[in-house]
Amino acid sequence: MALTLTPIPGIPLIYPGDDLGEIIYKKTIESHLEPKPGDIWVIAQKIVSKSENRIINIQTIVPSARAFEIANKTLKDPRFVELVLRESKTVLRQKPGALIVEHKNGFICANAGIDHSNVESSQENPEDWVLLLPEDADKSAQYIRAKLENLFKMPFGVLIIDSHGRAWRNGTVGTSIGLSGLPAVVDLRGKPDLFGFKLKITQVGAADELAAAASLVMGQADESQPVILASGFPYQLREGSMKELIRDEKEDLFR
Template identity: 35%
Template sequence: MGRLSVVAPDGIGEVTEGTDLAALVAEVADLRDGDVVVVTGKVVSKAEGRTVVVGTGPASDAAYETHLAGETLRLVARRGRTRIVRNRLGLVMAAAGIDRSNVATDALVLLPLDPDASARTMRARLHDLVGVNVGVVVTDTAGRAWREGQTDIAIGLAGVQPAEAFAGRHDSYGNPLAVTLPAVADEIAGAAELAQGKLGARPVAVLRGRADLVLPVGDDGPGARALQRPEGADLFGFGAREAVVVALADEPHLRPVFGAPADLVELADAFDRVVPGSELRTDDGEGDEGAELTLPRPVPVVVVRALCIAHGWRLDGQPGHGAVTSAHLSPSAS
């Protein structure tokens, strides 16, 4: 019988810079070996001095923009005032994870500098204080592609496997499992949030019942960063509008976001959809991995280049303007 329990204790109180979070947890929670301690990134940031006073009014808005720029690696998508970005931690989040809730009205909270390191520090400190082997998950709230609403995810992790690998195993019917990879650290974060509540002033939870996921003392595991897809590996590296703009603008530093070069079949299909009657064939040149493109009519160079960029290819030896009826294409290094 599978059984899981999550307890979010009261009594944590207000956390400020320098607060010993592990000591607070040890006071309010009855910890056992194999437990997973879940703590919100918000209180970790507060304890680590990541709260920033920005004032109110126009000055506050300007300060917010400054901090948003400082936390952002690149824009993923924008709709009005909402900006989804890839932040300095590699997380894709609205407003880079900057939070203005559960904090003074003239302040904002930035994400921890290194949530995995924060989790490791808390795990070691709890072992010193209580003498038990627990895992630690640092969480934050994030939206999801395709789904309304938000859920908590793991942004920091120590002593817990981030995911369970089922690839190579078989289900009860004998079917092979090829890509099944439950992100258990995120599932733990979501379960804990149900007990904590957004307005319950309970930033800590203890999950019990999955001691099999907790690693031995001294083994902190790969951290939550292991759950992040690298640039180019995510099928949704840009929003729908932004992908079009980036491809047409031809910004070389953003090309890797489109991923590894598509195969010729996929690239040919794309050209045929945009310019019906296009033909793409492998170049017969020795050692050349490129292809020859033939178009049924003159097509602006900017269109051909954008299609190439979006599929991880490049247009060789063509001017930046005008039109072409044929071209040589090469796969770009991803």
């Protein structure tokens, strides 16, 4: 079966309190698209964060002494740094122009995923508004999935993705930050390869692979395609979570 990725057209600008499940359902029906049981809805983090009112004005933030210290090293606004610290467990790397942290949800990323791009605000001084990641993206995915399954009367998976950089490589890639109803990792250990030898270490980051593929269709600028319907996912669906993708610190050779 081929994997197909279909953008849902007409998704409007999202504002705090908007019901993403209702909006996705309405626009899917209007577009005469017909999802199938087992399809996966891949959703851009930004519209999830906006619907959950994760928009913050940095003018309201009072930096701590530590934020000022890190801001001097990274040449970033200390109010922005303070927000990053509040969203993080640990600061891993800092240098001019870069602040790498362990997000409080466990994954490693720059600036705790806080972003200003594609953050629209009608308020005064729109450049002061930034967008935080969802408080718990797995729970966000569970909520949206329950709504879509109720509306369409069939089972789905939901994957929330963001664009993250990678160690040792240039460029951002679509990455999972929350999911429901699909595996994050598929364990192929013990399966035979082409010549009958059993795989010993192969575990596929299936959710991240789908995130990267869907991100190509979404785009990164003004494409306005934040929801992708994925059909033909090549692995069996099951309950999964982001925790599957987080390498235990004891096994991390590069910290």
